[in-house]
Amino acid sequence: MLAKMNQTRAMHWLGRQLLNRSNPASYFDPLAEAINPMWIQAYTPARVERILVETHDTKTFVLRPASRWSGFRAGQHVNICVDIDGVRRQRTFSLSSSPLLWQNDGVVTLTIKRLPGGLVTNWLHDQLEEGAVLGLTEAFGDFLIPAMPKPVLFIAGGSGITPILSLLETMAAEPFRAPVTLLYFVRTQEDVIASEKLEALAARYSALSVRIICTHETDEPRYLNDADLDSVPGLKAREVYLCGPGGLMDLANDLLYQRGLGEEQIHCTFFAPPVSSPLGDETLGGEVSFARADLNVDSSGDATLLEIAEAAGLKPQYGCRMGICHQCSCRKTSGTVINRLTGKASGPGEESVQLCISVPRGPVTLEA
């Protein structure tokens, strides 16, 4: 172990001396990419083995990551990175397969629903082909199976079922010896993701009961209600796992708190797409979080991030203050900014922005 660490430290030192970078292997990436993209070192490459159609707007992508990928625990997510029209995009998705599949066959699956207007999900659906290679990060997230067998309730909405598929598959294989209930909300019967898999799971895993509830097959939308929760035996003793759109999560949280379930019993993972600011386009400003400085400041009007930072007493690097020199470029980890020069809005995700010409629209988080 120590030898290996020394070896990596030595490699990093040598990489800096010879190639001006700390990861010497990534120097060869441009060549590797041309020969075999699975040799890329800058991220973990994963080849798309198969693409399966789940529903009219959902597909499952079977990926084979390079063998150095460290694997994952059921319920975790990964970031994938893809180049779309020359721009590298990162998005987070839950792994929908069980870790057993990775251990046995070396593949993992992502089950991805097309978001209306979503740049990446639509590209994945329309452009990504079998045989292509995309980038993967290590898995993360703490939406995990309880360490001790306890009764469990899953409440899923739409594509929020994906981490739960991985959890259920894993619990069935163990098997996890406590009652497990799934309340799965979908708009219509057609939107049920992995219905066959859920049926098969319910058939072979006797502790599991599955209820699929359609919200939009009646005139009035039919959301989660007290009766649904009444139907779950021993609710108060259960560990509850929520995954779905914001509306469902809020509703479920409220109903569960009313019934006296404690915060420590409720596990959430957000699955909604990043909501763009509810404010109109003309409304600028918002809370800006400077991560490294550990500072949050409110802003209003068309003050730029650079002005906001300076007003807060920070001294970010800057140059021309007119969008030319990129001295002030900084990584934005979340939030939308408007380019003062072009009036265009940025994406909601992680990217580099020029502080001197970026005006926040809604909350923004910066690495600085």
Add this chain to the structure above:
Amino acid sequence: MIKLDEQQLNELQKDLDAVRDEVLADLGERDARYIRKIVRLHRALEVGGRVMMPFGFIPPVFVAATATLGVAKILENMEIGHNVMHGQYDWMNDPTLNSQTYEWDTVCTSESWRRTHNYEHHTYTNIIGKDRDYGYAVLRLSDDEPWKPWHTLQFINYILLSVFFQWGVGLHELETEKLRRREISWREKLPFLKDFVRKGGRQAFKDYVFFPLLTLPVAPIVLAGNVGANLIRNLWASTVIFCGHFTQDAETFTERECEGESKGHWYLRQLTGSSNFTGGRWLHILSGHLSYQVEHHVFPDLPAHRYPEISERVQEICRKHGIHYNTGSFLSQYQTVLKRVLHYSLPERPARSSVNA
């Protein structure tokens, strides 16, 4: 400089902004493919050059290896490093092509370069006293700078600067002229010097110690080849850069005329203070498209391989506003640079001026 009134300057700004917006809206796959292709070519050339070098005891191989490594360094510095650090590819969101994290294969640290070049030079282009790139505080290239006896020999300084160009660029931020005038203290420059020693040491270690020692029996050959490759890059880079602002018609400006200037005036200064040279496709690529210095100065953060296509539009705008678009063949432009270096090595003379400033 030609005088444009406020309204004309606004018009000029609008015209140039329109070109810029059009290119920005069109950035995508094509640009990403281009820069990645160049990066791949650089890797192939550097690996090829270094692998061939130990076999340099065969004279033609020595020439090929040195040239290959030299061209690799030129590509990396000019078409990749310089342009990436301008933020030309930041929109790709690729951490290996990010302006703030890229570190290039030359003595100057990227951080120091971004301060002195991206900020100082590109903001205060050709303003005597503010743009330290104008003559690099070593050469007198305009009568705005008072003549001193040691300027007589500045042609020798010019040759030395070209031969050791990467070290000159690396030390640029030391601001020796201000140290001499005691406007700043050595203590203030300590952090810079530390970075300079670290990066310079790293570059020297790589080319002059590590690779020669790695192939010990032929160490002198590898050392000579690496020195040669660095020399090729130094001479070429310095020549290209001198052609960008020190040609006959490239104008200079005073601090006063640029006080509180508008974006339109900034554009005008970039157009009249820079100069292009013409040539084949590979001449442009190997110059990092600084052969389109005018376009580069007007749009420093647009991907450089776009300059040839933008050039037509820029020339049209120049014609419309009656602005001289400074271009010529590489050799003729370079001749005027040499003339300028020689001309200003002597004290100011009554205007018979073959070189106007």
